[in-house]
Amino acid sequence: MKTITISKPICFDITQTLMCGQCFRFEKTDDHTFCGVALDRYIRVRQTEDSLILTTEEDTDDSVWLEYFDLEADYSALASAFSTDSVLQEASAYANGIRLLRQDRWETLVSFIISQNNNIPRIKGIIKNLSAAFGNTIGNAVDGSPVYSFPTADALYAAGVDALYELKTGFRAKYIYDAARTVIENPGFLDEVASLPTKEAAEMLKTIRGVGDKVAACVLLFGFHRLDAFPIDVWVKRILKTYYPDGLTPPLSGEYAGLAQQYLFYYERCKNGVNI
């Protein structure tokens, strides 16, 4: 194991970034420390006044994590596009520590299939159980318990739909299985999605059973770093109804609409006292 220290850029907060609902594999262990799995590695991350301190395996260097946490982008510049909108300005002032992670595509796809009509604690539980059952052991947590990678498509396909159902995935079991079948039958599927403009990419993702507009938008935003993808869930629906009766107009329809969405989503949930 080794420890990496990264000087903390402005507009970065580890708690906001890991608790804003974009990822499901981190647990908070104290005020500023999180443990979890990213890029098939077990990591511990802690934020101090001016640094991000990251403990991980020897086989990665700083650049891997700079990229994963998207620390090289100037979020203050991105957010400046929102200053024309008073609601969004308030949300972004509150949530401006969020960074849009560059997560694994396949994991993001399955995770957001699981997310449908579900709540975040239970989504995390299902993903943990799936990983323990069909992932690979990648090390041990601080308490000694084994840590597992997210299962490959091959592993989930081999497991079969019944085994997925056993892990309390409910009606989503057949959707997860269909996603695995899709990427196995067409190994270039996710690359092709990545090559398409956002709208066409969403249509391609939606050929998988259980992937609709919202899941596709989340997969594109969190797994393909498409900052123009705009997921509309129950929270965003309420926000739109209350503050945006005229529908999606800029900046909610612009090239950074997805970042705006995350600011609004996180702000609204915190305002309503939702603990993730």
Place this chain on the structure above:
DNA sequence: TACCAGGTAGCGG
């Protein structure tokens, strides 16, 4: 008990 949770497919109109 009924309703909700980062929704979607399948149906009838």
Place this chain on the structure above:
DNA sequence: CCGCTACATGGT
């Protein structure tokens, strides 16, 4: 092209 509902599960 709507709008409506079943769908698994666990928490409140």
